[in-house]
Amino acid sequence: MAAAAAGTSSSMAQPMFAPRSSTPPFSRLSSLPRLPLLPPPTSSPLTPSFNLRISGSKKSLSYRIKASSEDTSETSEVGEVFSNLKEKWDALENKPMAVVYGGGAAVGVWLSSTVVNAINSVPVVPKFMELIGLGYSGWFIYRYLLFKSGRKELADDIEVLKKKIIGTE
Known part of the structure; x- marks a missing residue:
């Protein structure tokens, strides 16, 4: 009885998926063309530059670090902030x-x-608030940013507000 059950279960265990391709998925990626790596933009005195040389199957990566004698430390700026x-x-x-x-x-x-x-x-309220925000943004753009007279009025309002905050008015 157990052998019959085992025989039926083995006959029922058939693959339900599509047949797999004979090539592994990673071998297909090796057929793609290799793109050269670009060095990062130079923005600081200690910027590494990357050179990638490919010869056959060997890859080498070299770093070149440029040093500068300028003192651009941020500690002096932090000290100034604290002193202020x-x-x-x-x-x-x-x-x-x-x-x-x-x-x-x-x-x-x-x-x-x-x-x-x-x-x-609350489930509905965030979408309603987004709708209100979009409506207000549209009104603000139409009222103050679309036309030259509105931009002038906005600049004048900002100047009046700055004067009120500073206390000169």
């Missing part, structure tokens, strides 16, 4: 209020992020 921040902090008269404003801004960013994530969890 320290000067501005020392110039503040009401430091506790600045800390309260900074903390309030951090809490506001966290709270708005929480609200946006809650709105995104």
